[in-house]
Amino acid sequence: MEEARIAVEEYKKTAKDLIDANTVTLLTDAGDLASGKKIFEANCIACHRADAGGAIGPNLTDNHWLLGGGIKNVFNTITKGGRDGKGMVAWQGTLKPSEIQLVASYILSLKGSNPKDAKAPEGDVYIEEPATKAPEVAANIK
Numbered sequence: 001m002e003e004a005r006i007a008v009e010e011y012k013k014t015a016k017d018l019i020d021a022n023t024v025t026l027l028t029d030a031g032d033l034a035s036g037k038k039i040f041e042a043n044c045i046a047c048h049r050a051d052a053g054g055a056i057g058p059n060l061t062d063n064h065w066l067l068g069g070g071i072k073n074v075f076n077t078i079t080k081g082g083r084d085g086k087g088m089v090a091w092q093g094t095l096k097p098s099e100i101q102l103v104a105s106y107i108l109s110l111k112g113s114n115p116k117d118a119k120a121p122e123g124d125v126y127i128e129e130p131a132t133k134a135p136e137v138a139a140n141i142k
Helices: 002-014 030-043 070-080 097-109
Strands: none
Touching: 030 097, 070 097
């Protein structure tokens, strides 16, 4: 049983589509962002424009977010859909979790790109909370 548990844990470390809003991480590799851009262009530009400046949907290039910014919130919004009655569908039935991670990372890479004629900011300013540091251990070396 212990061997099976270890094997499952090892599998989970590399299984890209077991990602969820709690385990998703921001991707910054140029290849990943290029893949995310392709997914964005295929699925998102009708509402957010090719430059993500917003059309029917909000501007995705500023620091204002209707449902929270940061990788976890953006991943969750794409997965489950936007606000009720506002038209954004839940993409979890169309895109794999790894694809949602790619497009969410791409969207976050656009912050501050200031597209021409972008839609006015909507929602609240999102400020990423700094990661908590492990407490420093005082070393008493004599």
